[in-house]
Amino acid sequence: MTKNIQFPYNFIESLQQAPGFNAPAFIETHAQDTAPTSVRINQLKAVSFPNMQPVPWCRNAFYLESRPSFTFDPRFHAGCYYVQEASSMFIDQIIQHIYNSDNGPYRVLDLCAAPGGKSTLLSSALSDDDLLVANEIIKTRVPILTDNLNRWGRSNVIVTNNDPKAFGKLKGFFDIAVVDAPCSGSGMFRKDPQAMEEWSEANVQLCQQRQERILADIYPAVAEDGYIIYSTCSYSYEENEAVLDWLCNEFDVESVQIPIDARWGIVETQSAQHKAWGYRFYPDKVNGEGLFAACLRKRESTGNVHVRKNKDQPKPNYKEIDQLKPYVNNAESLYFFKLNDDWLAIGKQHRESLETLQQYLYLKKSGVRLGKLAGKELIPDHELAQSLLLNKNAFLQTELSYEQAIAYLRKDNFELNANAKGWSLMNFEEHTLGWAKLLPNRMNNYYPKEIRIMSQAPGRQATDEAEASLV
Structure with missing residues (x-):
């Protein structure tokens, strides 16, 4: 089915000089294709889907042949997998290249972390001796970040709610800082056409200034020989390669080339002035949405936190x-x-x-x-x-059917034949969803009301409309 796509004024023209940009193929892809569905499996709570195809640049990541209703899959609520756009999983390819357990333990910052895709990815990539600090600047987005990291299950995680400038006091504290910076959002146009309404050339310039400020704010917090992973979901040169050149001008950093397979369709670029390596994802070339990513190593010390x-x-x-x-x-x-x-x-x-x-x-x-x-x-x-x-083993465990699990996640009343009394884990396919207190004639459901399923389950083959109601 062909869609009538009306790109923002001067958008296509602004990308004509962007590395790897092919306007006819780009326009056709947006008009005809639907975005692929991809998930990352939590290997510590592993599950599978029918006919999964691997995402080549990320471990334990797969494309699905169709999009189920994740809201009405109890395994999602148990933290068995995370639904994440495939291109953004390229962070794992970068981590694999720069991470060496012999040089650890690592302290890793995910600066703009909500809703938690990169943080759960980093959590899977790190060892128990490493520490992940997942920060979200916007207070109202912190709960969804915390909920997703709780589901993922690792204990070596701290969630913070701070402006980037607060991290400047933590001099040399982090070995890796991931900055998925706020951007003009053009890489999401196919997945979220409404994002086109906010795009303008003036907004691109504002985003570039904000990206540079954020990077300057957190730069002191990165240790000497530590890494900055910078990414956006924008195609604009000003927000990508130009920012790399700005970093190289302002600070003592060197670009890190990341190994990629030519068959993946990723466009490897270099900035105009300092030839800093960058990696562009176009939906007409890769099975994913728009992304830019780069990695730089800090070559100087800016002090150590007391x-x-x-x-x-x-x-x-x-x-x-x-x-x-x-x-x-x-x-x-x-x-x-x-x-x-x-x-x-x-x-x-x-x-x-x-x-x-x-x-x-x-x-x-x-x-x-x-x-x-x-x-x-x-x-x-x-x-x-x-x-x-x-x-x-320290608690009772109650295995729920699919219908019971959905009722539990909705905090609905349902029949449960249980003879034991006390605190019980409520499980689906042996994966824990939450707590209930079993009493002689009833059950008290302790699933947090803030994250309960709000919509009515239409059955196991639920529609995508229901998914939008997940809190």
Whole structure:
């Protein structure tokens, strides 16, 4: 089916000199093609789909032959996979090239992280000894980022809500900084035609200025010999290669060439002045949407953050910590700490980093929130249910049918034949969705209302319209 696409005024003309741009093929692709559907599998909660085809530049990533309703797939809510546009997964190809576990552990920043595609990708790529800091500038977008990282299940994650300039105080703290900068959005025109309404040449210039400011703000936070991964979903030269030249002019950085396969259809480019390497994705050449990505290595030191020990830290309550240990795996490797009435846990190797970040940033998630202790009973938090720290054997487990799982995720009433009493994990195909409290004559559903499914399930073959209602 051919669509009548009306590109913004002067948009096509503005790209005539962009490397690899083919106007007739580009226009035809937007008029005729629909965007492919792709997912990344969480290897620690692995599932599969029928007839999956691999995304060649990303591990554990696949194209699907059709788009199901992910909202009404309990496995999505269990964190078994993430729905992500294929081109944006190229970050994994860059990470594979620059990441060397022998040089770790790494501290990695995802600066503009919501809704969580890159953060969950980075989480999969990093080891338990590495630390991921996922930051979102816009406060209202932090909950979806936190929810997606909770589903993914790793404990070596901290979520922050700060302006980029706040990171300038963390001098030399990060080994890798991923900056998927706000941009004019032309790479999403096929997937989201409404984005065309916001595009203009003036907006491209404003975006370029903002991108440069963001990079300047976070530059001091990158360690010497650390890496900056820069990406946009824009085709405009001003937001891509021109920004690389600006970086090379302003700072002591060198461009990193990333190995690619010519069969992938990615256009390898170099900036005009400094010949910095960049990688362009066009939907008429690759099976994905528009993207630009580049990697640079920092060759200078801009100082190191001063780590101040928190002398006011209260003495640990070892009695309560001993009560918590049976509920988690590898308890002796964890640092347990309290925030108000809640107990949280993170790997002991991340304690110093956590305390440093607490001094400079506004933290929204730190490791895994375990829950509250009420006497000898743990009132477990939803984060624990979906965390890989969870010791499932310490709790009751209730396996749900598909219909029961959807009712649970909607917080609807449903029949459940359960003889046991107490806190139970609610599972679908052995993947945990959340908690319920089983009582003699009823069940109390503790699935968080903020993330419940809001729309009515039309059946297992749900329509895409229902998906839009996912909170």
